[in-house]
Amino acid sequence: MAEEFALLGVPSCAGTHGPGQEKAPAALRSAGLVERLRAAGVTVTDRGDLPVVPFRTDPDHRDRQNLPLVVEVVRAVAKAVGGILDDGAVPLVVGGDCTITLGVLAAYVARRPGTGLLYFDGDLDLSVPDTSRSGILDTMVLSHLLGEGAPELREAGPRTPLLGPEGIVAFGYDPVELGAAGRERLGRYRLRALPCTELTAPVVDPVVEARAAWRALTADHERFVLHFDVDVIDSVDFPLANFPHFNEGLPVGVAFECLAEFCAAPPMAGLVVTEVNPDRDPDGAMVDTLVGALVGALGRRVD
Numbered sequence: 001m002a003e004e005f006a007l008l009g010v011p012s013c014a015g016t017h018g019p020g021q022e023k024a025p026a027a028l029r030s031a032g033l034v035e036r037l038r039a040a041g042v043t044v045t046d047r048g049d050l051p052v053v054p055f056r057t058d059p060d061h062r063d064r065q066n067l068p069l070v071v072e073v074v075r076a077v078a079k080a081v082g083g084i085l086d087d088g089a090v091p092l093v094v095g096g097d098c099t100i101t102l103g104v105l106a107a108y109v110a111r112r113p114g115t116g117l118l119y120f121d122g123d124l125d126l127s128v129p130d131t132s133r134s135g136i137l138d139t140m141v142l143s144h145l146l147g148e149g150a151p152e153l154r155e156a157g158p159r160t161p162l163l164g165p166e167g168i169v170a171f172g173y174d175p176v177e178l179g180a181a182g183r184e185r186l187g188r189y190r191l192r193a194l195p196c197t198e199l200t201a202p203v204v205d206p207v208v209e210a211r212a213a214w215r216a217l218t219a220d221h222e223r224f225v226l227h228f229d230v231d232v233i234d235s236v237d238f239p240l241a242n243f244p245h246f247n248e249g250l251p252v253g254v255a256f257e258c259l260a261e262f263c264a265a266p267p268m269a270g271l272v273v274t275e276v277n278p279d280r281d282p283d284g285a286m287v288d289t290l291v292g293a294l295v296g297a298l299g300r301r302v303d
């Protein structure tokens with residue numbers, strides 16, 4: 001039976017640095033995401049959007065900004081993605097900030113415990129409230145998946161930790177943003193994580209590395225969720241992400257080739273796209289290019 005994708009928009013800025021990402025699901029739809037996927041032979045249904053959560057700061061809780069709101073969105077995502085999985089479809093979740101991936105994993109862990117996470121992101125997001133300067137929760141996604149940080153968030157899924165370190169492979173992170181606490185966690189958990197700097201070295205073939213990354217993850221996991229944060233792309237090339245990485249990250253073509261490699265992998269069982277900020281793209285050209293890359297990547301699953 002043909003694989004069916006189910007598109008879910010999560011227009012939330014609850015856990016991030018500024019406004020704009022709440023417009024991403026609508027922008028991707030206007031750029032023809034659903035129609036272009038269908039034209040490429042991908043079966044997709046549109047499940048609509050969760051409620052819009054506009055950006056705000058939280059001066060009363062500076063180290064864990066908007067925590068109750070982030071938890072609410074995570075729970076709503078878990079419920080909606082759970083429904084998609086129960087229907088036998090493959091979630092295609094469009095954020096929204098990166099905290100939504102906690103909800104996606106909560107849904108998988110409850111139903112399909114042998115699921116790993118390929119974290120294709122410009123940041124490792126290993127901060128916790130106690131040491132974070134910004135208190136922005138989308139910088140703390142992996143730490144909460146691993147069972148650290150704010151109890152309300154790390155305990156929002158069916159088990160804590162939601163994932164062990166062996167359940168995660170990170171790909172393309174920017175070491176400049178890591179910080180001392182992140183470096184300590186990276187070492188302590190022995191996380192499998194390949195920085196962007198190692199992917200852009202002259203002798204390295206990034207697609208070969210991408211293949212090795214998903215294969216390593218699926219050596220002991222039946223399937224994986226692909227988290228794709230567009231901030232893994234160098235902002236000089238493609239300044240669409242909410243949090244910029246100028247002269248860091250992957251060249252746009254390399255990022256899209258790796259995206260295609262991950263998306264074509266048979267064990268890829270769900271895709272989350274985060275940090276798309278249409279305010280950074282007034283003429284819509286980058287959103288259009290991104291839709292083309294997503295369609296090309298998912299189209300590779302169709303024979």
Ligand SMILES: NC(=[NH2+])NCCC[C@H](N)C(=O)O
Nearest residue numbers: 123125134136138139177243
């Ligand atoms: N997930 C991200 N955008 N991370 C970038 C890190 C940003 C900065 N160090 C902060 O804590 O706010």
